[in-house]
Amino acid sequence: MTVAPEIFETSPEKLLTPVLSAFWDEPRSWTLETYLRHEGYQGVRKALAMSPDEVIAYVKDSGLRGRGGAGFPTGMKWQFIPQGDGKPHYLVVNADESEPGTCKDIPLLFANPHSLLEGMLIACYAIRCNRAFIYLRGETVPVLRRLHEAVREAYAAGYLGRNVLGSGLDVDITVHAGAGAYICGEETALLDSLEGRRGQPRLRPPFPAVAGLYACPTVVNNVESIASVPAILRRGKEWFRSMGSEKSPGFTLYSLSGHVASPGQYEAPLGVTLRQLLGMSGGMRPGHRLKFWTPGGSSTPLLTDEHLDVPLDYEAVGAAGSMLGTKALQCFDETTCVVRAVTRWTEFYAHESCGKCTPCREGTYWLVQLMRDIEAGKGRIPDLDKLADIADNINGKSFCALGDGAASPIFSSLKYFRAEYEQHVKGRGCPFDPAKSTVWADQSHPEVHV
Structure with missing residues (x-):
């Protein structure tokens, strides 16, 4: 169906809730000066007037859930960090945004990096941590430069370093640029990469909260999760719960x-x-x-x-x-060929598989072979059941969620568009005409397939 704006009773102004994006369109929105004009670093002042445990309880009561995909409660994750263990604690922010179709953390860091830094300060205070890391997708060089400048500004203004705001809290933040591996978006592979090793998922337990970075208690949070914390502290948990x-x-x-x-x-x-x-x-x-459509990137069922x-x-x-x-x-x-789209996604997951576990390493390879044959009109009807069988042997049986993400588009596209798969097989090629793009091709002209 075609969706037009006039069918809505609620105006966009009432639906949108600009908080993190409130001043993205301002000149030099990324600077400390602009951030301070918009109540910047007021949330951390409120947090420092509370005890660390009170801050954790406050974030937990707000109901904030992780914005990186799994939706795990942020306050609860902080609460898992053992106290009085005599070990250093670490905070790691996962900014390795590599999911196909996902583009929220990078714009946030580009336009408003200080919201993340303030959230990290609050989190460090809550989990009793003095060292934090931002693991950034390395290809985003402009964002890397702005993050470095934001960290420099925060140190110069006394928001980072020794005795933050006279509280006795010491916090140092390191910005680390990854090398472009999708697998490093998985939190334990990210930790291995941060330690200088090849990015591959770790066997759990132990979980990062017990033995994470350098085998010490570690909290790994998404950019948006941490950046949302200052507004919650500043405006109140009741305000946050009034939405959603x-x-x-x-x-x-x-x-x-x-x-x-x-x-x-x-x-x-x-x-x-x-x-x-x-x-x-x-x-x-x-x-x-x-x-x-996909609700959460290509790794979620369409x-x-x-x-x-x-x-x-x-x-x-x-x-x-x-x-x-x-x-x-x-x-x-309607101009999009489902088989072609799923084939491209499957090729991505096969390429990005770290190769550590057999189901993902071998399964994604065979999914690609079958999908390419079906798209090219070389497949057979039994191949559709074989696709589902291979995806089933990957889903829930691989070392990390990459395997599940590779299987999801296969399962869901077969569920909703099996007839389109069959048309590729029976018509010996893609039924979409790439020259016209919006119509079905004449099946008597297989040369339209690309």
């Missing part, structure tokens, strides 16, 4: 991309629907309709236009058969 749903409270950044009129970042309460977000963005591109009114929170999306993940809403119209 009971189990998924608060605001979040939705990355809307694909065949939409106005792609971009939309900060709204959890529980907003894709229909509402499309209304704010002008709908699908003129003359086209939504065919399928959904169709039947799910336009599913509330985008962790529970509702899960009940619909997918995952909210990183809230990367990739929207595809």
Whole structure:
């Protein structure tokens, strides 16, 4: 269906909740001066007036859930750090945003890096930590430069270093640029990479909260999770809980991309629907309709236009058969070949597999071979069941979630678009005409396949 903005009763101004993105459009939004003009570093002052345990309880009571994909309660993760163990504690921020379709942490760091630094200060105080790390996707050099400058500004102003704001708290932050491996977005592979080793997932237990970076208690949080903390401390947990749903409270950044009129970042309460977000963005591109979409990047099971009114929170999306993940809403119209899209995603996961476990290393390879054959019209009908069987042998049986992410597009695309797979097999090629892009090709002309 084609979604137009006039079908909505609620105005975009009432749906959007700009907090992290409130002043992204201001000149030099990334500077300390701009951040201070917008109540910057007021949350950490409130936190320092509380005890560390009170800060953890406050964040826990707010209901803030991790914004990196799993949705684990942030305060609870902080609470897992053992106290009085005599070991150094570490905070690691996962800024290795590599999920296909995901683009929220990088714009946030580019436009408002001090929100992350202030959140890290609060987290360090809460978990009794003096050393923190930001693991950034290394290809984003402009963001790396802005992060370095923000850290320099924070040190110069006394927000980092020795005796922060006269509290007796010492905090040092190191910005580390990764080398472009998708697997390093998995928290234990990230820790191995940060220690100078090849990025591969670790066997758990022990979990990072007990033995993480340098075998010491470590909290690993997503950028948006930590950056949301200062606003919660500054405005109150009740304010935060007034948005979203009971189990998924608060605001979040939705990355809307694909065949939409106005792609971009939309900060709204959890529980907003894709229909509402499309209304704010002008709908699908003129003359086209939504065919399928991903709620949280390519590693989450895809959904169709039947799910336009599913509330985008962790529970509702899960009940619909997918995952909210990183809230990367990739929207595809009727000109898109599902088989081609899933093949490209599968090739990505096969390429990015670290090779540590057999199901993922071998399974993604064979998925790619089958998908390429089907796309090229060389497949057979039994290959569709073989696809599902191989995906089943990967899903839940690999060392980390990369295997599950590779299997998800296979399962969901076969569920909703099996007929399209069969058309590729019976028609001996892709039924979409790449020259016209919007119509089905004449099956008597297989040369239209590319």
